[in-house]
Amino acid sequence: MTASRFLRHETILAVLVVIALIVLGAQSDKFFTLDNLLNQGRLMTEVGLIAIVMTFVIITGGIDLSVGSILGLSAILLGVFWKNLGLPLELAIFLALCVGTLAGFVNGIIITRFRFPPLIATLGTLALYRGMAEGISQARSVRGYPDWFYILGQGQSFGIPTQLWLLVFVAIVAAIILGTTTWGRATYAIGSNETAARFSGLRVDWVKIAIYSASGFAAALAAVIFVSRVSTTRSDMGxxxxxxxxxxxxxxxxxxxGGKGTIVGTMLGLILIQALKNGLSLAGVKSDGTIVLIGAVLILTILVSNVIYRGGTR
Amino acid sequence: MSVEAAPSLRPQRGALTRFVSAYGQEVVIACAIVLLFAVVSAINPRFLAPNNLNTIVSGNAYIAVAAIGMAMVIITGHIDVSVGALIGVLATISGTIAVSGAPVWLAWVVPIFVGMGVNAIVGALIAYGRIPSIVVTLGMLSILRGGLVSVTGGAWINNLPPEFLLAQQRLLGVPVPVWFMIILTIGAFLWMRYTAFGRSLYAIGGNAEAARAAGIPIERRIVQVFMIHGAFAGLATILFATQLKIIQSTVPPNLELTIITAAVIGGVSILGGTGTVIGSTLAAILFSAIGSALIFINVSAYWLRAVIGALILVTVLADMLRRNREMQGAGR
Incomplete structure (x- = not known):
């Protein structure tokens, strides 16, 4: 058991991250500068927020394909509420977050009440929400937000990009919820054996609805940060x-x-992807080449992990 | 739309009821298409102009063809999110061969074999590497998409020889893509329904362990299904790449989702084990009919995706309600 603990997936991944950092660092002296690392943190926040909640979703055995569309819809509505309806920007942000959460809630209802497989439900809402974003915006973008709004996406607090604080905070809260609370235990229980979880008296449907709502909220939060970072809203965002x-x-x-996974693992996965993207682009590899490598790393890591896992248990 | 009446149904009591319960989703979509045509042509009769009908049916034929392979993959209980990227890569390969001066048939045939080769690897990773299909194809999506752009640098292929443009040609007055769509759909439908190999796909998707116990070599079958799916992606590529005089070296955005959606709306259960390719082809026709209808009734095309999204949810809901009722009926 102790040997297999060291061979856990997270350990393999951590070693991979360290190797990648050393190799990439040797390729370019810009890689390990504080500015570069902080900037990379800024760039991975939007995917990170979504990935953290996606971890919960996938642990329950579900999937949420609609997050990109929820991001687009929330971003568009943020612009519409502020510019076209003339609401104060604070209120517009709040309403955009509400819309995202509502969109996630609708996913949860479709999946739990109507018993849709999550892949189908969110495939449908992927098209629906993106279509609403396109229909509402009619391909017009909204620009010219007040200066204070850009602090979130482009500014710094205590020397660190503002949104990175948010990402770290959300990651810690999520790790605590998943690792130590009854909500976290319920998440694993649903993913391991939903029927058993139901018979044990867990409120399976409520937990799922909450998780999909949180997924929508995370996508909307990512939308607000995205808009603040690039100073504009467009319907194809996300x-x-x-x-x-x-x-x-x-x-x-x-x-x-379902049934297995951790927030630490997700964060390591996120860092590995971002490090590869950044390090290789500094080393002169075009971003398209990097995408190829990320695909290969994804397949190989799971393959290696499968081989070791099977070797260790049988 | 009379295509689906072809399979011989045992003429027992209530042949119509049996037909509807066996092909419920296909019937629903066929009705939706008829309804759509009736309503839109009442508002704007030009919707029924031969030119427009031609565009509707032949323009989306490549999606219908790709959805046949996708339906097989989903029926065995797997999924492929990389097929859009594969079609993009194969289109570029096909176009490159066509402009190189090689015989045109080579430009048509090579993508089919390359598609089979790529998907043989995908299938082997799933079957023998025991990696979930969504993970393998997600990785493959990145590899193909990134690979395509880094090799071509995003350059377009121009000056395609006119004889290469198969999708613009007609046979007996009917556009070639329509022939492809009809023949491949009926062929695949009969093959899946009446051959041992075809039946085994349903068996694997319905209950893999039972299929194994029945002596079906599951691993080999999965690799084969993915290779067949690759061949259909190659065939779809021929129709896709020969539509216009240029080929863009990028992956058509969201193509994989459109293809999966066609299969699923067509009644292929995402849980595996049920569905037919006739449904997926009808769904592909329905998509392009909706897209065209929006224009004819003066709704902004920007709403197209919202309509399709709502349609997915409504058709799947209708299908689930129907199945629930049948299950309750069977329980009594």
Whole structure:
């Protein structure tokens, strides 16, 4: 048992991260500068927030493909509430977060009340929410936000990019909830054996609805940060971010079948992906080449982990 | 739409009831298509112009063809999110061969074999590497998409020889893509329904352990299904790449989701084990009919995706309600 503990997926991943950092650091002296590292933290916040909640979703045995579309819809509505309806920006942000949470809540209702498989439900809402964003915006973008709004996406607090504080805070809270609370235990229980969880008196449907709502909230929060970082809203924002988030979660050792996974793993997966993207681009590899490598790393890590896991238990 | 009446149904009591319960989703979609045509042509008769009908049916034929392979993959209980990227890569390969001066048939045939080869690797990783299909194909999506752009640098392929443009040609007055769609759909439907190999796909998706106990070599079958799916991706590529005089060296955005959606709306259960390719083809036709209808009734095309999203939810809901009722009926 002790030997297999050291061979846990997170350990493999941590070693991979360290190797990647050393190799990438040797390629360029810009890589290990504080500025660069902080900037990378800024860039991974949006995917990170979504990936953290996605970890919960996947541990329950579900999946949420609609997060990118929720991001787009919340971003568009943020612009519409503020510019077209003339609401104060604070209120517009609050309403955008509400819309995102509501969108996630609707996913949860469709999945629990109507018994849709999560893949289908969120595939449907992926199209629906993105379509609403496109229909409402009619391909017009909103710009010209007040200066204070940019602090969130472009500014710093205590020498660290503002949104990085948020990411770290959310990660810690999520890790505590998943690791130590009854909500966390319920999440694992649902993913391991939903029927058993139901018979044990867990409020399975409520836990799921809460998790999908949280997923929508995280996507909306990412939308606000995204808008603040790039200074504009467009309806195609966040397209494909669901695949980035799922990649980080799965790379982090969360089983796609549910019941297994940690926030630490997800964060390591996230860091590995961002380090590869950044390090390779500093070393002169084009970003498209990096995408190839990330795909290969995803497949290989799971393959290696499978081989070791099977070797250790049988 | 009379295509689906073809399979011989045992003429027992209530043949119509049996037909509806066996092909419920296909019937629902066929009705939706008829309803859509009736309503839209009442508002704007030009919707029924031969030119427009041609665009509706042949423009989305490549999605219908790709959805056939996807339906097989989903019926065995797997999924492939990399097929859009694969079609993008195969289109570029096909176009590169076409402009190189090689015989045109080579440009049509090579993508089919490359598609089979790539998906043989995907299938082997899933079957023998025991990695979930969504993980393998997610990785493959990155590899293909990134690989395509880094090799081509995003350059477009121009000056395609006119004889290469198969999708623009007609046979007996019917556009070639429509022939492809009809023949491949019916062929695949009959093959899946009446051959041992085809039945084994349903068996694996329905209950893999039972299928194994029945002597079906599951691992080999999965690799084979993915190779067949790759061949259909290659066939879809031919129709896709020969539509226009240029080929963009990028992956069409969200193509994989459109293809999966066509299969699923067509009645292929995402849990595996049920569904037919006739449903997926009808769904592909329905998509393009909706897209065209929006234009004819003066709704901004920006709403298209919202409509399709709502449609997914409504059709799946209808299907689930129908199944629930049947299960309750069977319980009594």
């Amino acid at each position: 397209t494909g971010i669901e695949l980035d988030a799922i990649t980080a979660v799965v790379l982090g050792g969360t089983s796609i079948f």
